[in-house]
Amino acid sequence: MTAPRATVLLLNYNTGGRVGAAIAGALAQTVPCRIVVSDDASPDDSWASIQHALDTDHGPHQVRAVRNPGNLGLGAHLSLRMGEVDTDVVVQMAGDDVSYPQRVERLLAAFDADPRVMVAGSGYDKVDDDGNDLGPGRARVPDDFDIRHFARAGRFTTLLGASMAWRREVFDRIGPLHARVEDNALTMRGALLGRGVQLPDRLLRYTVGAGNLSSWVFAKGDGSQKAFQRRYRRLLRMYRDVADDLDGAIARVVEEGAAIDPAHLRAARQVARMYRLEADQREAILERPRHEWIAPLWQGLVRPGLRRKSAERAVKLLLPRKWFGGK
DSSP states (O other), X not given: OOOOSEEEEEEXXXXXXXXXXXHHHXXXXXXXXXXXXXXXXXXXXXXXHHHHHTSSOOTTOEEEEEEOSSOOOXXXXXXXXXXXXXSSEEEEEETTOEEOTTHHHHHHHHHHHOTTEEEEEEEEEEEXXXXXXXXXEOOSSOSXXXXXXXXXXXXXXXOOGGGOEEETHHHHTTOSOSOSSXXXXXXXXXXXXSEEEEEEEEXXXXXXXTTOHHHHHHOTTOOSHHHHHHHHHHHHHHHHHHHHHHHHHHHHHHHHTOOOOHHHHHHHHHHHXXXXXXXXXXXXXXXXXXXXXXXXXXXXXXXXXXXXXXXHHHHGGGSOGGGGTOO
């Protein structure tokens, strides 16, 4: 039997019966994989569903199921399981998404094509909680990018976490995630250490629903002031987490004395500052008197990647605070 070259980390939390379809997608992969189904102490019947779904022929795959004794949250859960990985490539799957059979094979081919590729994602088909088709999806990042793209673009859009795969190196060299949410942090790590790619293929069915992590973070369907404030607080925490993780990655790379393009390091430091400044601006709008908005807004206006967004926020100085969720 061919030894697996990739580990599938199927991380589950509170998806109930839907995790069975996710496991079926993992078992349907066209290349042998190490499959780890890990439940983060779900309070629902996920664990029973996992055991039932795995009570079948595993084909060429090596399969293990594990349940955390307590809930860790996505970032810590992922970091814990990464400490047990011994393959070069890791493919992430979520308990409410379904990977198509060729997904791991296509992602492995992307890593094989260029040793500089550290992180990869793909297109996807969007569905709602009831499985209704919502059309194709794709992250707003180029097909091929490095950390300089994010410094130039000034956007915080990265590869979709549910579509991502990465080389184990992004953990071995940098350590556990400092972030609660993985997609931004891992995209930045990969873009710092080498390159990232986004395949045009749609390689999974991605659930866009109320229980989805990005829906919880962004929660744009609720326009109330309380929802606005919750969203801003979640996002500013997330952006600070990403800044902390990227600053830590930069420090590790410098400490190890790795040969890395100085332009990459400059761009990485700029991106970390952008994330931190974005958090500062959101915190100012939520918590501080208006005259204290000026310093973070000015810093954004003089930074190429944040000029447009900072200018839009500067307009809010002229608007009643209640219009955008403030006190």
